[in-house]
Amino acid sequence: MSRLASAEEVFTRFIEEFRDDRGEVKYERAISELAVSGQKSLIVDFQDLYAFDPELARSVLASPDDHLPRFAAAVLSKLRMRDREYADQIREVHVRLRGLPAETPLRRIGAEHIGRLVMVSGIIVRASAVMPYLMKAAFRCTSCGEMTYLEQTSQYMRMPTECPSCNRRRGFELVPKESVFIDSQRITIQERPEELPAGQLPRSLNIELRDDLVDVARPGDRVSVTGSIGLLQRRGRGGVLRTFDLVLEANNVDVSGREMEMLEITPEDEARIRELASDPWVHRRVLQSIAPSIYGNEAIKEAIMYLLFSGVTKELPDVRIRGDINVLLVGDPGTGKSQMLQYAARVAPRGLYTAGRGSTAAGLTAAVVKEGGTGSFILEAGALVLADKGICCIDEMDKMREEDRNAIHPAMEQQVVSIAKGGIVATLNARASILAAANPTLGRYNPYQTIAQNISLPVTILSRFDLIFVLRDQPEAERDARMAEHILGLHRAAGTPITPPVDLALLRKYISYAKRVRPVMVPEVIERFKDFYVKMRSASVEGGEASAVSITARQLESLVRLAEARARVHLREEVTVEDAEAVIALMQRSLEQVGIDVTTGEVDIDLIMTGKPRSLQVQLQRVLGVIAERERISGSVKDDDLFDALLKDHQISRAEAAKLIGVLMRDGTIYSPRPGYYKRTS
Numbered sequence: 001m002s003r004l005a006s007a008e009e010v011f012t013r014f015i016e017e018f019r020d021d022r023g024e025v026k027y028e029r030a031i032s033e034l035a036v037s038g039q040k041s042l043i044v045d046f047q048d049l050y051a052f053d054p055e056l057a058r059s060v061l062a063s064p065d066d067h068l069p070r071f072a073a074a075v076l077s078k079l080r081m082r083d084r085e086y087a088d089q090i091r092e093v094h095v096r097l098r099g100l101p102a103e104t105p106l107r108r109i110g111a112e113h114i115g116r117l118v119m120v121s122g123i124i125v126r127a128s129a130v131m132p133y134l135m136k137a138a139f140r141c142t143s144c145g146e147m148t149y150l151e152q153t154s155q156y157m158r159m160p161t162e163c164p165s166c167n168r169r170r171g172f173e174l175v176p177k178e179s180v181f182i183d184s185q186r187i188t189i190q191e192r193p194e195e196l197p198a199g200q201l202p203r204s205l206n207i208e209l210r211d212d213l214v215d216v217a218r219p220g221d222r223v224s225v226t227g228s229i230g231l232l233q234r235r236g237r238g239g240v241l242r243t244f245d246l247v248l249e250a251n252n253v254d255v256s257g258r259e260m261e262m263l264e265i266t267p268e269d270e271a272r273i274r275e276l277a278s279d280p281w282v283h284r285r286v287l288q289s290i291a292p293s294i295y296g297n298e299a300i301k302e303a304i305m306y307l308l309f310s311g312v313t314k315e316l317p318d319v320r321i322r323g324d325i326n327v328l329l330v331g332d333p334g335t336g337k338s339q340m341l342q343y344a345a346r347v348a349p350r351g352l353y354t355a356g357r358g359s360t361a362a363g364l365t366a367a368v369v370k371e372g373g374t375g376s377f378i379l380e381a382g383a384l385v386l387a388d389k390g391i392c393c394i395d396e397m398d399k400m401r402e403e404d405r406n407a408i409h410p411a412m413e414q415q416v417v418s419i420a421k422g423g424i425v426a427t428l429n430a431r432a433s434i435l436a437a438a439n440p441t442l443g444r445y446n447p448y449q450t451i452a453q454n455i456s457l458p459v460t461i462l463s464r465f466d467l468i469f470v471l472r473d474q475p476e477a478e479r480d481a482r483m484a485e486h487i488l489g490l491h492r493a494a495g496t497p498i499t500p501p502v503d504l505a506l507l508r509k510y511i512s513y514a515k516r517v518r519p520v521m522v523p524e525v526i527e528r529f530k531d532f533y534v535k536m537r538s539a540s541v542e543g544g545e546a547s548a549v550s551i552t553a554r555q556l557e558s559l560v561r562l563a564e565a566r567a568r569v570h571l572r573e574e575v576t577v578e579d580a581e582a583v584i585a586l587m588q589r590s591l592e593q594v595g596i597d598v599t600t601g602e603v604d605i606d607l608i609m610t611g612k613p614r615s616l617q618v619q620l621q622r623v624l625g626v627i628a629e630r631e632r633i634s635g636s637v638k639d640d641d642l643f644d645a646l647l648k649d650h651q652i653s654r655a656e657a658a659k660l661i662g663v664l665m666r667d668g669t670i671y672s673p674r675p676g677y678y679k680r681t682s
Contacts, residue, residue: 011056012074015078031082041212042096046099064116094212114229118226118228123381124187124217126188127378127379129376133184136149136180139159141172149178184209189204193351205246208250225252225253227251231245289500290304294339300340308347308433323561324431327465330454348511349508349511351392352392355399364394365382368380377424384434391433467558467590517571519575521575532559563579623660627670628680631679
């Protein structure tokens, strides 16, 4: 007991005597500021405590439950001397420790840590609603009305054994108004995706948050938590089981997920990064380091490179303009889509790879699920939320669940996931770049069909991708020979793989470092983008009413993002005309693959925006016009009359007219009231 009492004295001396680099009494000042800021926690850096008294610091690590309440009592008495009214109002002060000397990996937490102070870090995957937690219970005897007060220390509520006045052993009711409650919340943290060993399931740990730690973090946030490891009893039918669940009773929570995730970059790393950036061929060197084992696909690798570096996010007073770049790869099986996605997830400072079906119950966005033990609803984060401030690689995107497909829209443009279910209404951040891959519906890409006909993705999602590329597996003797040579060379030299110009570890740090740069556009670049946009739009006007719209404002924003990303590759503070020309060429290449109207051969952005080329929309409008005209006369239109009118007025053949009528019937724009007759639905 004397040892603990002396520990309290040493801690009091630590508060009074410890001075920071500027010679100020750091913690005395912090206690004085508690009442002003309305807080009830004193945050102590563990390194300071260790520097002052190593023996006390070591004993705190070994038995935090004995020392921390005594430290809190010492701080409360100090606060009472300064502001008695505020001290009486809050009743309790917490001493929160941060920055322990070593972090314990979630994978290593076990029986030897029970009762010890540890620091763990991970990503929050679920959080319960905030619930009142009973600290001191007031019971009233139903017989004589006598009040009994009991401190609650165990997991289950303790009831009085007998009434001190009438000696009754039963008939007590809890009086909430007289009892003392604090807020409590349970969260679950999981290992970070980038730290997960290959082929292993991520480990998770339940954490109890109390009082002012409640709601400091939400699903998707990366946190570092200090606390003591406790046990949670498991109950079976025969009583309490011998197996227990580990739970971390949090002492302090530091949220790191809200800042840009930066890898630790040493001065030596910075020197290597600067040396790499000074190379005039840095663009080519980085490009050749993107998935070097996959042959060809230079344009796609360039797009992935820009996605990894990303553009600059602009926070305007009324709107937020995303800087993250979204890229979609559509292609035949065996063209290396999945390998490129897995590589991108591995090289990104913060990357996550998932299949379209989703890796958790929440799938790609977020879900409200019922907790087994309590039956209460908890919020669970999905892949896009877990990839916040990073990149999310979604394979087999065409096989996504319908509910995720609807929720992914705001995640791609506004970069938030909104959920309202089970009494939980929440908006979670999903500020991630999306690199997605999809297979054509019929196995192989059909060049005579539009992009929307080739893959079963809604056009509302297609329009949110900055770049879409098609990978086609076409026989071509010379290229096939080179590819076969490349693949067989990989197998032959399995022990000595292709060495990229920039190794993976340096490339990750280079990307992380480049994200600090915020390049701005010079007037020449603005003029070049303006000219390109106006030229592409005016090409649409020249063709009159039936002309295709070749580009929209969404593509213009994409060009800006891509140009900023290209400037970041060079660590430049300004976007140059060279960047503008390069990204315009890449955008045109993407549009030529997916935005070409197969009937007219023109670039038509309506293919991505609406799923139908402008030429088809005009033809459909003509058919609807004829049906509307005939309806006014006879109520419904006979098929032969319709075919004759279309051939005579618009030179549309019978076969073509039948195809157009089929499209309108499928869309539900017209219907057949009886065989051989058509009417509009509205």
